[in-house]
């Protein structure tokens with residue numbers, strides 16, 4: 001697989017603060033890479049340095065095998081960026097906005113008309129082409145922002161939290177649109193605070209913290225990296241201290257949380273936990289109303305690796 005982005009030993013300081021600390025990352029053609037990290041971990045700084053919007057102190061950045069620089073217009077024309085903040089012209093309609101941004105790269109009017117229409121279809125703004133931005137809901141506005149960023153059919157797309165505060169319909173539409181762009185050949189770098197979107201969309205995930213990569217891999221690879229193997233929740237008819245004390249002695253169990261009659265047990269292994277627990281509660285006549293097992297989620301991975309919740 002060829003590399004679309006190659007970041008080597010990137011360091012970026014803001015005064016005393018080291019925002020990127022010898023940071024290295026490769027992004028491969030055709031992937032949807034989820035770039036995750038707690039607030040302040042350096043995601044935006046990474047994107048801004050990669051795009052040459054920010055200077056850095058040391059290291060190197062190659063995009064499509066070429067050194068990236070503020071004047072590398074040939075590379076820039078192959079990149080689409082959708083920032084978190086909506087940036088469109090209030091006085092232009094939906095279609096005029098998309099046409100303007102597309103026109104920065106696509107000069108041929110006939111081709112541009114086609115591209116603009118494709119972008120409108122992708123984010124389903126067909127009924128709103130004549131609307132001005134202030135007449136659009138938050139979700140529709142974000143869809144317009146995306147259409148403006150991708151209408152020129154870039155090969156590499158950066159999406160920085162594109163679904164923050166959007167309604168479920170727009171969120172689905174945006175996620176479907178991103179999948180479609182990827183199917184059409186674009187490589188995508190995606191940052192979000194929503195784990196379910198990462199589960200749904202991303203082929204590979206990079207977790208960063210304090211300006212460094214702390215883990216990378218597929219969802220399953222990341223889940224296998226952590227000590228948590230399985231979580232079992234059992235709702236007891238009444239709290240049974242003897243039962244809890246016996247559980248605490250098991251070397252398979254790494255944590256027990258108790259809330260009213262609900263006991264949440266974290267295991268360090270994936271195998272045989274449920275059957276053993278069921279045997280145990282039967283043999284000891286422990287009465288319970290419900291019992292279920294869960295595999296670790298990406299949130300568990302994130303929490304164990306960074307010590308922080310992804311969402312604020």
Ligand SMILES: Nc1ncnc2c1ncn2[C@@H]1O[C@H](COP(=O)(O)OP(=O)(O)OP(=O)(O)O)[C@@H](O)[C@H]1O
Pocket residue numbers: 014017019037038039040041042043044045046
């Ligand atoms: N212009 C700036 N001047 C000084 N410090 C900055 C500046 N921009 C970012 N930082 C600091 O650099 C670090 C990385 O910030 P960055 O915005 O890249 O993180 P982030 O992962 O994108 O965070 P968030 O999820 O909150 O957007 C943080 O400690 C932040 O406070």
